[in-house]
Amino acid sequence: MIKIYSTLTRKLEEFKTIEPGVVKWYNCGPTVNGLMHLGHARSAIAFDTIRRYLEYRDYKVEYIMNFTDIEDRMIEVSIKEQRPVLEVAEEYLSYFRRDMASLNLKPATIHPRAMLHMNQMIESIEKLIEKGVAYESEGDVYFDVRKFDEYGKLSNQKLDNILQEGTEDADNPKKKFPADFTLWKKMKPGEPYWPSPWGKGRIGWHSECSTMSMLYLGETLDIHSGGQDLIFPHHENEIAQSESLTGKQFANYWLHNGFINIDKEKMSKSLGNFVNIYDLLKYYSPDAVRLFVLQTHYRSPIIFTEDAMDQAQVTVDRLFDVVLLTKNYADETKKVDDAKLSDSDKDLLEKIKKAREDFVEAMNEDFNTSNGLAVVFDYSREVNEYLRKAEDVNGSVINEADKLFDELRVIFGLFEDFNSYLTIDLVEKLIKLLIELRGEFRKEKNWEMGDKIRDDLKEAGITLEDTPKRILWKLT
Template sequence: MIKIYSTLTRQLEEFKTIEPSVVKWYNCGPTVNGLMHLGHARSAIAFDTIRRYLEYKEYKVVYVMNFTDIEDRMIEVAKREKRAVLEVAEEYLSYFRRDMASLNLKEATVHPRAMLHINQMIEFIEGLIEKGYAYESNGDVYFDVRKFEEYGKLSNQKLENVLQEGTADTKNPNKRFPADFALWKNEKPSEPSWSSPWGKGRPGWNLECSCMSRIYLGDTLDIHSGGQDLIFPHHENEIAQSESLTGKPFANYWLHNGYINIDKEKMSKSLGNYVNIVDLLQYYSTDAVRLFVLQTHYRSPIIFTEDAIDQAQITSDRLFDVILLTKNYATETTVDKSALSDLDKDLLEKITKAREDFVKAMDEDFNTSNGFAVVFDYSREVNDYLRKADKINGSVINKADELFDEFRSVFGLYEDFNNYLSMDLVEKLVKLLVEIRGEYRKEKNWEMSDKIRD
């Protein structure tokens, strides 16, 4: 049984989908106004892995992740670079797609873009006005937060706290109340705009995700996710406008990933303390970056240091070596139970236990940290078997390899194994090392045998 910690209820809950074995999931994607950095990657890798695990548990996951291509920050970049917003969006979107592929992130079922859904957004706003939750003011349209009695339930704060914390715009004369947020923004010089019943303008950022999630997934989602920085105001505003329009719960489970911190501060473009993925992958493998992210539970913060990512690369390489060695010994034959040695039987029991322990760890709010602990222990057990066995049982090792494949599929690791295994030179080198190690083991030269293994 999978349990999920939902930000909305602030507790672990049993995961139950609206439709049996189908997960309707909307993840807030990036604003494509710059290169993908490690902060973006942390969120993307975490939710990609959770998706992979749900698929491992035989759910059909309908995964929608948007690209924000019209928003205040997009306009700022376009003005600074003296280019059209669409040109900026197309360029950085291509870079994001490149970096997402480099990180072995699965393609979303749908990647909606805001600019392609303007008409539906206008209809959404019209529905809110008709129901009395929104109002027009000098070409702008605002959501009236005081009309939504549960405003603040996701971020666990009251409306008066929003005003006290200074997050509300108290100087805008077009608003009825300082905390009201924009659904439609009146046209400004040199900004993209579209025709609407309220004059030319563009949608507010908060509206975009509510509208697109409804188009592709319906009124109520199983999961809505994003970074912790989106809890307020973005996700809070999404709940308000979506539930006001439909009268239904917007999402049953809210998942938010923790930050990556550098010098105790959140990694972000605004602070200038970020590491671009394209630069990071010049020095570290995709597998090392994924392992670095996933060794920490998705809700916990990660401290980024060069030592930490260096260690992730070392750990990734060692795990790869064990799996590659396992594949070299594996033979796809039926296990002959009458011919099993005590070591064979012991390894088969450990394979069963490792699978059970892995599922137990991941079922508890997708705890990849504990899941990796199981994988590392398991790799040591398999390596120990290969070192101790007088005669390696290829069918038993094949069972061990099958479990490694399951782990790899969930964590998104070493996806190019077939390329490695199809390289004649690599095959010859691995086999030569195995033969040399075997000779050292016969001579009981454990020191040299272990050096080759390591």
């Protein structure tokens, strides 16, 4: 049984999907007005890993992650850089895709973009006005939060308290009530616009996620996720809009990841203290970044330091060593034959089984990757011990160990470029080395060793031809 902590109830809940075996999940993606930074990456890696785990547990995950490409901040960049919003969006979107691929983040089932869903959003706003929960005011449209009784339920705040400090331009005279939020924003001169029943303008930020999630996943989602900073007002507003529209619960589980801090201060665009993924990957491997993030539970804050990143790099490199060793000694052509097992074989098989169970147990508890990794480290030590100390290495047993490593690395998204380690380039180097060694033996008239190398290579499918000028080799 998988347990999930939901922000809405503030406790662990048993995970049950609406439709058996299918997870409908909407994750709030980034605004593409800049490069992907470690904060985005933390969120993306955490949820990517949870998604991979759910898939491992045989769920079909319909994972939608949007890109916000039309919004105040997009327009700011557009004006600053003197080029159309669409062009800005395209550029940063391509950088995001690049960085996401570098971090081995699985693409979402669909990555919808706000700009391409204007009509649907306008329709949603019209319906909200028809229902009497939204109103037009001088070309703007606002949501009337007093019409939604449960406003504040996600962020656990009462409307009175929200009002104390006010919200988004609280003193705006066009609003009936200070906490009302914008659904449609009238254009200002020079800004991009779309036509609507209320005149030229653009969508308010909170509309896109409601509209697009319902469009692709239906009126109630299993999971809705994002960074903790989105709880208020973004997700609160999404709930207000969506539930007013449908009368149904918008999402059953609300997941929010913790922040990355630098020097005890939140990493954010507004503070300008963020670490770009593109730059970070010049110094650390993608695996190190993933491990760095996953060592901490997804809801806890992470303090970024170079020291911690260095540690993650060392750790992941060592883990890779044993995974690679295991792969080298695994024999997938043979099945485990109970009659031929030594005590150490049986012992390892037992440990593999136990590790798999312990791992599942750890992850079932609100996706505790920290404990999950502890299981992996214990397990890798056991495999190392076997590989180095067992009287005979049984290829079929090691193959079982390799299978578990494969399962684990797929879930954590580690060592994806695994197969590229055995390249034709490496084969060439090895063959040249053997030819050189054989040359040394022949110089010493050690024909026996020289012939052994030639014969064994032929056995392996590589033929050497001794010609007067040089030695040629070919794959047979």
